[in-house]
Amino acid sequence: MENLIALLVAAPLLGAAVLLCGGRRLDAVGHWLGTALAAASFVIGVVLFADMAGKDAEHREIGQHLFSWIPVEGFQADVAFQLDQLSMTFVLLITGVGSLIHVYSIGYMEHDERRRRFFGYLNLFLAAMLLLVLADNYLLLYVGWEGVGLASYLLIGFWQHKPSAATAAKKAFLVNRVGDMGLSIAIMLMFTTFGTFAFGPVLESTGETSEGMLTAIGLMLLLAACGKSAQVPLQSWLGDAMEGPTPVSALIHAATMVTAGVYLIVRSGEIFNAAPDAQLAVTVVGAVTLLFGAIVGCAKDDIKKALAGSTMSQIGYMILAAGLGPIGYVFAIMHLVTHGFFKAGLFLGAGSVMHGMNDEVDMRKYGGLRKYMPVTFVTFGLGYLAIIGFPGLSGFFSKDKIIEAAFAKGGTEGWILGGVALLGAAITAFYMTRVMLMTFFGEERWQPAPDPDKAPSVEPGIEVHPGEMPHPHESPKVMTIPMIVLAVGSVFGGAFFSIGDRFIHWLEPVTDHAHGHPPISALAVTMSTVAVMVIGVGLAWLQYGRRPVPVVAPRGSLLTRAARRDLLQDDFNHVVLVRGGEHLTRSLVYVDHTLVDGVVNGTAATMGGLSGRLRRIQNGYARSYAVSMFGGAAILIAATLLMRAV
Amino acid sequence: MNPVNYLYLAALLFTIGATGVLIRRNAIVVFMCVELMLNACNLALVAFSRMHGNLDGQIIAFFTMVVAAAEVVVGLAIIVSLFRSRHSASVDDASLMKL
Numbered sequence: 158m159e160n161l162i163a164l165l166v167a168a169p170l171l172g173a174a175v176l177l178c179g180g181r182r183l184d185a186v187g188h189w190l191g192t193a194l195a196a197a198s199f200v201i202g203v204v205l206f207a208d209m210a211g212k213d214a215e216h217r218e219i220g221q222h223l224f225s226w227i228p229v230e231g232f233q234a235d236v237a238f239q240l241d242q243l244s245m246t247f248v249l250l251i252t253g254v255g256s257l258i259h260v261y262s263i264g265y266m267e268h269d270e271r272r273r274r275f276f277g278y279l280n281l282f283l284a285a286m287l288l289l290v291l292a293d294n295y296l297l298l299y300v301g302w303e304g305v306g307l308a309s310y311l312l313i314g315f316w317q318h319k320p321s322a323a324t325a326a327k328k329a330f331l332v333n334r335v336g337d338m339g340l341s342i343a344i345m346l347m348f349t350t351f352g353t354f355a356f357g358p359v360l361e362s363t364g365e366t367s368e369g370m371l372t373a374i375g376l377m378l379l380l381a382a383c384g385k386s387a388q389v390p391l392q393s394w395l396g397d398a399m400e401g402p403t404p405v406s407a408l409i410h411a412a413t414m415v416t417a418g419v420y421l422i423v424r425s426g427e428i429f430n431a432a433p434d435a436q437l438a439v440t441v442v443g444a445v446t447l448l449f450g451a452i453v454g455c456a457k458d459d460i461k462k463a464l465a466g467s468t469m470s471q472i473g474y475m476i477l478a479a480g481l482g483p484i485g486y487v488f489a490i491m492h493l494v495t496h497g498f499f500k501a502g503l504f505l506g507a508g509s510v511m512h513g514m515n516d517e518v519d520m521r522k523y524g525g526l527r528k529y530m531p532v533t534f535v536t537f538g539l540g541y542l543a544i545i546g547f548p549g550l551s552g553f554f555s556k557d558k559i560i561e562a563a564f565a566k567g568g569t570e571g572w573i574l575g576g577v578a579l580l581g582a583a584i585t586a587f588y589m590t591r592v593m594l595m596t597f598f599g600e601e602r603w604q605p606a607p608d609p610d611k612a613p614s615v616e617p618g619i620e621v622h623p624g625e626m627p628h629p630h631e632s633p634k635v636m637t638i639p640m641i642v643l644a645v646g647s648v649f650g651g652a653f654f655s656i657g658d659r660f661i662h663w664l665e666p667v668t669d670h671a672h673g674h675p676p677i678s679a680l681a682v683t684m685s686t687v688a689v690m691v692i693g694v695g696l697a698w699l700q701y702g703r704r705p706v707p708v709v710a711p712r713g714s715l716l717t718r719a720a721r722r723d724l725l726q727d728d729f730n731h732v733v734l735v736r737g738g739e740h741l742t743r744s745l746v747y748v749d750h751t752l753v754d755g756v757v758n759g760t761a762a763t764m765g766g767l768s769g770r771l772r773r774i775q776n777g778y779a780r781s782y783a784v785s786m787f788g789g790a791a792i793l794i795a796a797t798l799l800m801r802a803v
Numbered sequence: 804m805n806p807v808n809y810l811y812l813a814a815l816l817f818t819i820g821a822t823g824v825l826i827r828r829n830a831i832v833v834f835m836c837v838e839l840m841l842n843a844c845n846l847a848l849v850a851f852s853r854m855h856g857n858l859d860g861q862i863i864a865f866f867t868m869v870v871a872a873a874e875v876v877v878g879l880a881i882i883v884s885l886f887r888s889r890h891s892a893s894v895d896d897a898s899l900m901k902l
Contacts, residue, residue, distance in 0.1 A: 777898035779833075783824050 158208050161201050162221040162238040162291060165248060168198040170284035176277030187273030188266070191280050192259040198283065199252035206245055214666050217242055220293055231352070239293030239356065243667045246490060247290040247420060250497045254412040255283045257639035261505050262404040264635035265512065269402075275315060279408065282308035286413040290420055295344045295354040302340060302385070302417065306333045309414055313401040325397035332394040336384015340421075343377035346370065360427040368432055375428050375435025378421055379442065386418025386472045388446045393726045395469055396453070399461040403508030406461055410468040411501035416493050419472065422479040423486050426668055429479075436480050440566070443477030444577045446470065449724060451584035455591065456720030458710055459518045460507045463592050464500070467544065470581060471496050477574065478559040484673035485562045487664045492555035495650045499543040499552060502643035506537035509636055510596060513629040514603070520595040521708050522604045527597040529629035532637045534597050536644035541593050543647035545586040546690050551651030553686075556582060558655075561682045565673025575675070575682075579689050586693025594701040602708050603627050809850035816843035830882045830892045834875075841871050 172194035176187050183190065209217045218241040227234040240248070259279060266272045285304025292298040314326025344354055350370050351359045363371060382388065387395035395415070399406055409415060422429065422439060429436045450469025457463040471492070478489035511518060513530055527534040543550040546557065560582065564575035605626050631637065654660035661670055675682055712718070719725055774785070816839055823836030845864040852860030886892050 777900070779894045779897070780825055780828075787821060787825070 158205065159219050159221045161205055162219070162240050163223055165198050165201050165205075165252070166238075166284055166287045166291060168194045168201065169280040169287065172280035173277050173284060176273055176280065179273075181273075184273050188259075188263045188276050191273075191276030192256065192263060194280060195252065195256045195259045195283055198287070199249075199256045202245075202248045202252045205240065206249060209240070209242070209245055214662070217666065226297075232348075233353065234296050235294065235355075236297060237293045237355075238291040240291060241667050242664050243420075243424065243490065244290050246494060246664070247416070248287060250416075250494055251283060251286050251290070251412045254497050254501045254643070255279075255286075255408060257642055258404050258408050258412070258501065258505070261407075261508070261636050261639040262402075264633045265404055265508055266402065271315075275312075275402070278308055278311045278315070279404075282312065282408060282413055286417070289417055293356055295340075295347060295356070295359070298421075299337075299340055299344060302381075303337065305385070305414055305417060306330060306337065309333070309398070309409060312405040312408075313398045315401055315405065319400065321397075322400040325394075325400035329394040329398050332391050333384045336381045336391055336418075339377040339380030339384065343374050343381065346374050346377065350374070356424070360425070363427045363431045366431075371428055371432040372435045375425070375432040376438060378425055378428070379435060379439055382418030382421050382439075382476065383442060384418075385421075386415045386476065387469050388418065388442050388473065388476055389449050392446060392449065392469055393723065393730055396457075396462050396465050396723050399459070399465055403461065403504060403511060406465070407501045407504035407508070410465070410504060411497040415468060415472050416475075416497070419475045419479055419489055419493055422476065423489055423668055426479075426483070426486055430482055436482060437570075439480030440477050440563075440570075440574055441480075443473045443475070443480055444574055445473070447473030447477060447581040448577060448584070449473070451581050451588065452716070452720050453723050454588040455584060456713070456717050458521050458721075460510065460520050460523075460592060460596065461504070461518055463520070463588060464503055464507060467503075467585065467588065468496075468500060470585060471500065471544070474556060474559050474578065474581065477578065478562055481562050481566055481574075481673075483669045483671040484565055485559065486668035487661050487670050488555060488558040488562055490664060490668070491651075491654055491660050492552075492559055494654070495543065495551035495555045495647065498643050498650050499540040499647035502536055502540035502640055502647055503544065505636070505640045505643065506533050506540060509533040509632040509640065510537075510629075512632050512636070513627070515625070515627045517604070517627065520592065521706060521710060522602055523596045524599045524602040524706065525597070526629055530597075530631050532631055533640065536637070536640040537597070538593065539644040540647050541589050543651075545589050545694065546582060546686060548687060549652065551647050551649070551654075554651030554655040557683050557686050560686055561675050561679055562673045564675035564677065564682060567676070571676065579685060582686055583689035583693040586690040587697045590694045590697035591701050594697065595706055598702065599706055602706065603629075604708070806850050806854045809853075810847055813843045813847035813850065816840075816846065828893045828895055830885065830894050830897075833894055834878055834882065837878075838871065838875070841867060 172191050176183060176191055179187070209219075218239065220237060220239045222235060222237040224236050225233070226236050259276070262272075262275065262279065266275050269275065282305065285301050285308050287301070289298055289301030289305060292301060310326050310330040313329050314323050316322045317326075347354050347359055350366055351362055353359060380391075383391040398409060401409075429439065447470045450466045450471075450473055452466075454463050454466030454470060457466060475489040475492050475496070478485035478492065510523065510526060510530065510533060513526075513533075514523065517523070539550070543552040546553040560575060560578040563578045564571050566574055603626060664670070710721075713721070722728065774781075820836045820838075820840035820843060823839065824833050827833055827836065845867050848860035848864045848867070850860075852858060852864075882892065885897055889896055
């Protein structure tokens, strides 16, 4: 069984290599090959899962040592895999949801002439993410981490002819680099502290290390997680990443990429458990992001950007839960899995809507689509009910547990975190209802297709005639079936995990679990969660359901306008980082020119001037040489006599 | 006679020679002044030899004479060829490495 682990990574990696090197000959079969290899990886995952589930909890962890990467005395870097319950959960999520997105992409990218390359990138994305979650040491994890960054760059900028897509890809890559810096520093600190970076030795010996060092490592890991998972302050790339094709957004938001940060923190749980300050920082980041994303999600008219804000907010929940320690780890992962289902479903639904609406993304130009796209409507609707935490659906179980755990943190912190989480749940209900009402309900506000020359945002390959009204239609089966599967997952996933605390028992051996005791009863927490959800839905209905939605966005309040600009995150980055960086470089250039160059040039000028003067002595007159000789001899003799006298 | 007097004489001759080297332009005269300085040194060496009662100074004086003889040969040859090329025996005229 152990030998199968490498195959999990190898299958999509092979797909990426073949598809990207194979050339145009593979254009006809490329998408099938890519999907088949992703599915093969999923099948291997299921086989391994069946094997793992058959063993008792203590013996489930298996590993595979593939080869020694850098075998040097005192620096042992191995390519070795570790498959435990946590990795297993991720493997099934990544390959399962990933395969569905592959299937969906067959239909979605049908008219794109670079479809083969797209599938190669998708496979690369899966391979990198699998490497990340299967690695048994931080160095190999870092390889996967960087691979994910590369694949996201390639996919976000897939329509590279659009300057906005190319810029968004660059932005995602650069912002991620900041986080990567944190991870590499954390790994270096680990190596100097523990002498190794394998999970086992590092995480077991946290007890013997000073808390200060652990806090430093924890904060650096948090920085890394912020970059990859789009948490404040490194969140700005996520909204722009919507420039990529919609299946990519689904993949980034549900199965790969943004979940990596949560994985990193949960995997490094022992470090955070021993460093309460770092843990507090994690919860603060989670809580801030969860509100930040939710507020942004409320103001966006672009359906994908609204969903992106929602992802940011939901990942904020997970990071918050991961920061709560053993009372939260399991729920962070559980929410991650349920979120994987419903968010992938929502994005695929959004893609399906765009597909039927001439690639219009502005929700103000949708409306009344439920009659025309019944399957999309139902699957999107189920995903919507799941994300707002409608009782009985998957989001309800996982989010409710996180809110409960946040209250259980205890003390004032517990009340603040729990309150923020509750408020987030209300806002989630508000903006998701807004998306739902603006897209599928209300009157039809469709607009004729824009002139492609004036609006280059139109996705290529799809014939759009300027001035033509959209003819919304249901997407082909190859797109709707993955949506249906994901909708089923988002309906039943939470209940399946929660009945008999299955998920807790499954993950407990790896992540440890402590039952939290909230200061108010669990039932009260659940009741208030449902209550705020109803309030959020009601407010959204008052705003967008009862009254007609204007096609042109109203000016809005100050907060709305700020939220439309992503709460000024780009402006902040521009003023503080870009301008600051410019000033810094300018002053460094000034110092370089005046001080460093000044010293060098000054030395040269002094030498030159001195030589010019000394040159005059060499005048060619024998008698002046004779004078200097006599003078020199006289000085020597005088000096000798003087020394004698003294 | 007091040997120190020979040293005074040697110093006087040396000074005359040195002054000549510094102030005269004619290469032949400069050359002769150099000889004067050499021989002033020889006189001083011999005087010291006498004062210290050993022969070291006298032997060095012989060396000096031999070297001076060689130097005269080379030096005169140079002066003659300089005079032929520049039609002048002034040392100041020969201030450049080229003609």
